[in-house]
Amino acid sequence: MKYAFPLAAVIALVLIALIAVQIPGMQYLFGVVIPYLAMALFLGGFCYRVIHWAQSPVPFKIPTTCGQGYSLPWIKHDKLEAPVNTAQVVARMFLEIVLFRSLWRNTKASVYAGPKLTYESSKWLWLFAIMFHYSFLVIVVRHMRLFLDPVPWLVSFVETGDSLLQIGAPTMYTTDVTIVLALLFLFGRRLMNPQVRYISLVNDYFPLFLILGIVITGILMRFFLRTNVDINAIKQLAVGLVTFSPTIVTEISSLFYVHLFLVCTLLAYFPFSKLMHMGGVFLSPTRNLANDSRMRRHVNPWNPDIKPHSYASYEDEFREDMIEQGIPVEKELPPKAND
Ligand code: HEM
Known part of the structure; x- marks a missing residue:
């Protein structure tokens, strides 16, 4: 039942926003004060953690061993798995970030009668992880139309591509479907797979439920309770927030405040959570260190300056x-x- 507490926490957050914004004056707190506080926490916390990681000494090179290292000219060198210079490291990092290359190697361990242990390739996690992250990215890019006036062509282009299926009115976005499917898979995996269920903690379930809450309230606003949602007033508030002159002109649906409050919670929670892998991947030593330990001397920065003292x-x-x-x-x- 490790998921009951984070689920209850997300429901409580929804109820807090839903009830609080009924009180006059509270719209300003939920529409302006909390978003600014959350953004400050997000930016400050994110920078703090990245700077802290960047300052940590790296005592030795960690050459990963899944590819042929650079050696003699007639032995084929695997440039992506064992990069020896910055360009090759950048190529490995790029493919890791845009294609989740190391997750592609994900395996599943099963015990069969005998007993016999097997490791089989398991691509589902990779597929749904890609689906989740790209859907999230596209949704965030599309949301820029609320904050930017005039709307940049890239945002309109992404929006057109995302609604290409032309289903329903207002047109359904493909990413709304894919992000829900991906979130349900990622949650289902933690429930169904005994090994993953065993190691899953509250901190693993909470972000899943929180993001699902954000997505569900967003979908409700756009497709189901649209008549209550005044997009112009929301856009005015959003543009006001980014230009530091926020105003709440009219009554905005409480569903919008719930959506925004959940987003603020995500922003404030982000730097203190595993979601920091977004920044951390760039500082991961197994990804960003060149496999050149036989070509170049890597001196441990912790080493004290020892003067040699010969026997003589x-x-x-x-x-x-x-x-x-x-x-x-x-x-x-x-x-x-x-x-
Ligand atoms: C982590 C960030 C966010 C996520 C993942 C998210 C997710 C979503 C989703 C999935 C929808 C359904 C329709 C669509 O896909 O466009 C939606 C709609 C909406 N969201 Fe968000 N949202 C986020 C942040 C925000 C913020 C910061 C605001 C406002 C300041 C906002 C305002 C809205 C509005 C007004 C709609 C309805 C759009 C419409 O009717 O076309 N969202 N959101």
Whole structure:
């Protein structure tokens, strides 16, 4: 029941916003004050964590071993798996970020009669993870039409592409369907797969429910309770927020405030959660370090500056004491002047 608490938390957040905005004056708190606080926490927290990671010393190179490293000219070098220069590292990073390449190698361990343990390729997680992240990205890009006036061509282009199926009125966005499917799969996987269920924590379920809450309230606003939603007033507020002159001119549907409050919670929660993998992937040593440990000397930045002390100089320093204690020496003491 590790998912009951985060589910209850998201329901509580919905109810808080839904009830609070009925009180006069509270619209300003939920429409202006909380969004600014959440954004400040998001930006401040995000920068703090990335700077902290960037300052952490990297004591040694971590060459990943899934590809042929650079060696003799006649042995084919795997440039993506064992990059040796910045361009090759950038190529590996780029494919990791846009295609989730390492997740493509995801395997599933199963025990069969015998007992026999097998590792089989499992691409479902990769597929739904790609679906989720790209749907989210497209939805965020489309939302820019609320904040920008005039709307940039890229936003209109993405919106046209997303509503290409021309189903329903207002037209259904493909990403609304794919993000719901992906979220349900990602939640289902944590429920159904015993190993994943065992390691899943409240922090794994909470963001899933929170994002599902944001998506459901968004879909309700656009497709089901549209008559209550005054898009012009919302756009005026959104443009006001980004130009630091926010105004709430008319009554806006409480559903919008619920949507916005859940988004604010996500922004405020983001820097303290696993969602920071968005920034962390760029600082991941197994992705961003070149596999050049045989070509270049990598000095551990933690190493203290040790002065070499050879045996000869050690003996020079302690020869007298060593002789006095009967310890054999390589070089005798020079004869004294009166000898
Ligand atoms: C994490 C960020 C957000 C996500 C994932 C999200 C998600 C969604 C989704 C899935 C919809 C359904 C329709 C569509 O896909 O466009 C929607 C609609 C909507 N969202 Fe968001 N939203 C986010 C942030 C915001 C913010 C910050 C605002 C306002 C300041 C906002 C205002 C709206 C409005 C007004 C609609 C209805 C649009 C319409 O009727 O065409 N959303 N949202």
